[in-house]
Amino acid sequence: MKNRQITSTKHAFILLSVLCLFSCSSPEYPLTSKVENLNANWTMQSSEKLTEADESLISQNNYDDDNWLEAIVPGTVLGSMATTGKIKDPYFGINMQQVDPTQFQKPWWFRTSFELNGDDLEKQVSLRFNGINYRADLWVNGQKVAGKDEFAGTYRMFTFNINDYVQPGKNTLALKMWQHADGEYSIGFVDWNPLPRDRNLGIFREVFLEVNEGVKIRSPFVYAKVDKESLDAADLFIQVELENGSDKDQQGVLRVDYELGVVEQAVTVKEGESRSCRFSPEDFQQLAVQDVKLWWPNGMGDPNLYQLKVDFISGKSMVDQVSSRYGIREIDSYLNDDQNRVFEVNGKFVLPKGGGWVDDLLLQDTKESVEAQLKYVHHMNLNSIRCEGFWGKTEGLYDLCDEYGILVMIGWNCHWEWEEYLLKPTHEKYGGAVSDEDIELMAAMWKDQLLWLRNHPSIYVWMLGSDKLPAPKLEHQYIELFKKYDPSRTYVTSAGGAGTEDNNIVAEVPLVSDISGPTGMKMLGPYAYTPPVYWFTDSLLGGGYGFNTETCPGPSIPPLSSLKRMLPEESLWPIDTTYWEYHTGRNAFKTLDRFRKAMNERYGESQSVEEFAFKSQVSNYELMRPMFEAFIAHKPKSTGLVQWMLNSAWPELYWQLYDTYLQPNGSFYGVRKACNPLHAIYRYGFDDIYLANEQLNAAEEVTVKIRAFDIQSKEIFSDSWTGSIATNTSKQIYQLPEIKSRTDVWFLDLRVYNKDQEEVDNNLYWLSLKEDELDYEAAKKLEWPYYTPPKGYADFTALDQLGKVQLKYDYLYTKEGENGVVKLTLKNPGNTIAFFTYFDLLDPQSEQPILPVYWSDNYCTLLPGEERTYTARYSLSNSNAGKPTLKVKAWNVDEVSL
Numbered sequence: 001m002k003n004r005q006i007t008s009t010k011h012a013f014i015l016l017s018v019l020c021l022f023s024c025s026s027p028e029y030p031l032t033s034k035v036e037n038l039n040a041n042w043t044m045q046s047s048e049k050l051t052e053a054d055e056s057l058i059s060q061n062n063y064d065d066d067n068w069l070e071a072i073v074p075g076t077v078l079g080s081m082a083t084t085g086k087i088k089d090p091y092f093g094i095n096m097q098q099v100d101p102t103q104f105q106k107p108w109w110f111r112t113s114f115e116l117n118g119d120d121l122e123k124q125v126s127l128r129f130n131g132i133n134y135r136a137d138l139w140v141n142g143q144k145v146a147g148k149d150e151f152a153g154t155y156r157m158f159t160f161n162i163n164d165y166v167q168p169g170k171n172t173l174a175l176k177m178w179q180h181a182d183g184e185y186s187i188g189f190v191d192w193n194p195l196p197r198d199r200n201l202g203i204f205r206e207v208f209l210e211v212n213e214g215v216k217i218r219s220p221f222v223y224a225k226v227d228k229e230s231l232d233a234a235d236l237f238i239q240v241e242l243e244n245g246s247d248k249d250q251q252g253v254l255r256v257d258y259e260l261g262v263v264e265q266a267v268t269v270k271e272g273e274s275r276s277c278r279f280s281p282e283d284f285q286q287l288a289v290q291d292v293k294l295w296w297p298n299g300m301g302d303p304n305l306y307q308l309k310v311d312f313i314s315g316k317s318m319v320d321q322v323s324s325r326y327g328i329r330e331i332d333s334y335l336n337d338d339q340n341r342v343f344e345v346n347g348k349f350v351l352p353k354g355g356g357w358v359d360d361l362l363l364q365d366t367k368e369s370v371e372a373q374l375k376y377v378h379h380m381n382l383n384s385i386r387c388e389g390f391w392g393k394t395e396g397l398y399d400l401c402d403e404y405g406i407l408v409m410i411g412w413n414c415h416w417e418w419e420e421y422l423l424k425p426t427h428e429k430y431g432g433a434v435s436d437e438d439i440e441l442m443a444a445m446w447k448d449q450l451l452w453l454r455n456h457p458s459i460y461v462w463m464l465g466s467d468k469l470p471a472p473k474l475e476h477q478y479i480e481l482f483k484k485y486d487p488s489r490t491y492v493t494s495a496g497g498a499g500t501e502d503n504n505i506v507a508e509v510p511l512v513s514d515i516s517g518p519t520g521m522k523m524l525g526p527y528a529y530t531p532p533v534y535w536f537t538d539s540l541l542g543g544g545y546g547f548n549t550e551t552c553p554g555p556s557i558p559p560l561s562s563l564k565r566m567l568p569e570e571s572l573w574p575i576d577t578t579y580w581e582y583h584t585g586r587n588a589f590k591t592l593d594r595f596r597k598a599m600n601e602r603y604g605e606s607q608s609v610e611e612f613a614f615k616s617q618v619s620n621y622e623l624m625r626p627m628f629e630a631f632i633a634h635k636p637k638s639t640g641l642v643q644w645m646l647n648s649a650w651p652e653l654y655w656q657l658y659d660t661y662l663q664p665n666g667s668f669y670g671v672r673k674a675c676n677p678l679h680a681i682y683r684y685g686f687d688d689i690y691l692a693n694e695q696l697n698a699a700e701e702v703t704v705k706i707r708a709f710d711i712q713s714k715e716i717f718s719d720s721w722t723g724s725i726a727t728n729t730s731k732q733i734y735q736l737p738e739i740k741s742r743t744d745v746w747f748l749d750l751r752v753y754n755k756d757q758e759e760v761d762n763n764l765y766w767l768s769l770k771e772d773e774l775d776y777e778a779a780k781k782l783e784w785p786y787y788t789p790p791k792g793y794a795d796f797t798a799l800d801q802l803g804k805v806q807l808k809y810d811y812l813y814t815k816e817g818e819n820g821v822v823k824l825t826l827k828n829p830g831n832t833i834a835f836f837t838y839f840d841l842l843d844p845q846s847e848q849p850i851l852p853v854y855w856s857d858n859y860c861t862l863l864p865g866e867e868r869t870y871t872a873r874y875s876l877s878n879s880n881a882g883k884p885t886l887k888v889k890a891w892n893v894d895e896v897s898l
Contacts (some may be wrong), residue, residue: 005782006074009234029311029318033212038114042203044071044080047107047176057210058109059174061140062215065111071249076133079362084610087566089361091650091660093568094582110175112246120211124245125166129158131205131393131454133187134180139167140173142217145780148178152188155390155445155623157452159655161245168670177201181422185432185441188415190387191586193361193649204363206395213319214246219451222258222326225490226294226299233290234328237262240310241451243270245771258326259306261286267312276484295327295457296348296405297383297659299677299694300728303327303405303457327457328404333490340498340546341489341520342639343460344406348696349728351635352407352460353628353655353675355646356550359391362650365482367396370854371648372662374400378749378852380657380668381675381694382406386642388466388547389413389494401458409549409642410453411463411492412442428508430471431818442470443477445767447485454486463824464493468511469522475515493518495549499521522546527655529554529594531772532623534788535610535630535654537685539720543632543787547640548778553623555584555595556667557616558651559657561840561849563609565661566651573609583652588784592653594725595619601793602768604800617666618836618891621859622766624657625670629681632674633690643671662851669858676761680750682729689750690719692730701755704733710743713833713864717741734858744769745798746872747833748861762872764861766835768794800894803891811898813883817877820850822872824886835861837890841872843879850879856884 045068072080090096134151138145179201180186187200218241227233255264263284281287293304305325319564332344384407412556417431497519524542528552571579606612631638645655658664708717752761773792810825841850855872889895
């Protein structure tokens with residue numbers, strides 16, 4: 001791409017001449033450094049099973065570890081035992097309770113080996129640990145390199161020089177590891193799941209062997225100031241950290257190739273020094289770039305990425321080289337007139353719509369499972385996730401968010417803010433980190449995570465706390481770190497805030513920082529059963545206004561196939577709460593009583609687990625869709641939404657859009673429908689219709705067709721609206737009149753057509769004449785403030801009056817490269833609505849669902865005489881047994897297999 005940003009011909013000639021001294025006239029320099037990933041061939045064993053009195057023997061090459069267990073690195077002890085089948089599946093039933101936690105309270109040893117040649121020993125040889133949990137002694141070839149007092153801290157990143165301990169040929173390293181003690185800051189799952197019995201003891205992030213001639217490149221970072229008028233030009237700023245691990249000063253040239261150009265500067269890095277090197281348009285005019293493609297979140301544009309290559313050249317050698325990708329985008333944030341936090345990307349308002357991400361409970365996630373989940377996020381038309389904690393065993397999660405245009409809210413976990421989880425006294429406003437020692441540790445951990453992840457354009461905000469605030473002394477340290485290492489992003493002190501400044505709705509004290517003021521965020525729930533009307537009408541708690549960082553309509557029961565995978569058959573029906581409730585949450589979330597009561601009242605009691613699982617999907621869809629629709633309809637008064645949660649750390653019944661087996665539930669497709677880029681929305685409680693345009697382009701000559709049907713499937717109302725809607729907005733387009741011929745249950749069908757009369761959105765609601773009612777007065781009296789109890793339920797039992805429907809099917813299966821593709825055409829030839837039609841693809845050999853799977857739509861309703869075509873895609877690596885079995889079932893359609 002041409003570099004058209006140099007305005008002075010004289011300056012351009014001088015600059016290019018200087019550049020040519022270093023690059024144009026010089027041959028490519030040989031790379032003298034190497035980095036080897038040491039994630040393979042690890043073994044582990046409990047110290048209780050070892051008899052050696054001399055620990056140095058364990059890290060020697062001739063030590064016999066044939067009887068040790070295989071260790072999965074990155075991973076944990078219990079995760080390795082589960083993955084390799086050394087224990088019964090801890091995720092099934094209540095097997096986790098049978099795992100003895102005392103076996104992990106003594107140290108565990110980990111071993112592996114690596115090779116070095118004679119040339120390597122002439123250079124700096126180091127071991128880099130991106131994350132251990134929690135502390136370790138490090139041994140190499142029978143010698144102790146570091147002790148557990150210095151080698152400790154979950155989110156610290158450590159580099160140890162091992163020149164004094166290595167030899168040509170085979171070398172062995174061993175770690176003696178301890179789990180975290182009560183009160184130490186470790187990985188946490190709070191009240192979401194049962195605690196891992198090993199406390200996630202292990203080497204949970206990557207280990208690298210690094211060999212170089214002294215200077216190591218760390219954390220190259222590109223950020224931008226975007227021309228918000230043209231949206232095709234920007235000023236780039238580049239920052240690179242250099243570490244000199246040698247015993248002498250190092251001189252060289254730092255060269256950055258950012259695909260759009262090259263910048264260089266001469267650098268001297270003193271003995272033992274770590275220094276930041278910066279490039280800005282003030283000194284390097286070629287960093288004022290034009291004709292560029294910006295990085296956009298999903299739904300707003302393409303997440304364009306550029307290649308970045310950084311070299312450090314000394315003499316005739318390339319001492320080190322690091323490659324990555326970056327995106328050109330600018331994030332702005334402010335408090336609006338209502339004191340709610342707003343985010344903009346490249347000068348455009350963005351409504352973050354996402355869910356709370358969590359890693360696997362035993363940190364067993366794979367590259368494939370992480371990518372499948374990010375594809376799910378994209379497929380649901382979401383544009384963000386929230387990581388409450390620094391999740392991911394590698395950078396892979398963040399690389400994929402960059403690639404798919406998924407914004408990431410990232411920061412610390414509330415696990416450290418409450419005595420119940422941290423297991424030491426905590427401050428009512430500042431959580432656990434109030435002592436000088438804890439503050440220094442927290443700042444050091446933050447620095448390491450900041451430098452590790454700062455180059456990812458997907459990360460749009462740093463969250464310094466979740467339920468509470470950082471202590472002022474700690475916040476000051478964070479501010480200094482941002483000034484030095486990342487001046488480009490907003491930081492927010494807590495995910496809570498709104499509702500605490502004046503009336504303290506939920507917090508012990510106001511969550512307002514003495515340094516940075518109010519957060520502009522709200523974390524008012526709810527987290528339990530919540531009917532659709534709440535999201536549109538509530539204006540004090542978790543409803544559709546402001547930025548809600550954690551909220552949901554309650555449990556999300558998975559489909560029957562997942563229930564059978566996670567629970568013993570005898571516990572499925574009648575529901576055995578000993579097993580079912582072990583797979584809920586903890587404390588206020590350990591029961592399904594509220595959900596079951598609401599579903600029984602609204603849809604009728606189930607007579608089998610099959611009926612219960614299917615009705616649960618109807619409820620999941622009906623309750624989840626309006627939460628997202630309310631925030632979309634009400635923007636810009638609403639500024640952000642995080643569904644709690646996106647995924648699950650293990651098989652469970654709460655807070656998920658898809659489960660740990662990657663099976664979507666009804667909520668998944670309710671979200672996909674709600675977040676369709678051009679979408680018509682029925683507002684519960686107001687009986688009006690909004691049109692939302694989430695795209696960056698205006699939609700002209702749009703037609704919205706509005707129809708209502710009674711329980712006999714008779715059309716009782718019809719009208720339409722035609723007009724245009726501006727980019728990135730929502731507006732009211734229609735007020736429904738009173739429809740006197742409505743029945744106890746009736747249907748509202750909304751269709752959106754573009755100017756060419758092509759359907760771009762369809763959305764069907766089932767509604768009850770008996771409306772849901774909420775008891776806000778009772779809510780004020782509850783000890784647990786994140787739930788508004790109902791005082792009346794809608795009644796959908798009349799759905800049982802729908803007559804049986806015989807659908808017509810045309811099912812085609814093809815292969816496209818590495819994917820299987822299913823095309824299903826359904827026709828409803830009768831006069832009755834085919835309500836809530838579910839598609840499930842099964843492997844014909846195992847008869848298990850093929851997952852992950854990406855349906856164009858699911859849980860669909862077909863009107864009388866309607867014909868529709870649906871497609872599904874899946875990877876043949878997950879099922880290559882030929883044409884899948886396709887099961888179709890609806891509320892009033894008997895299950896068929898095709």
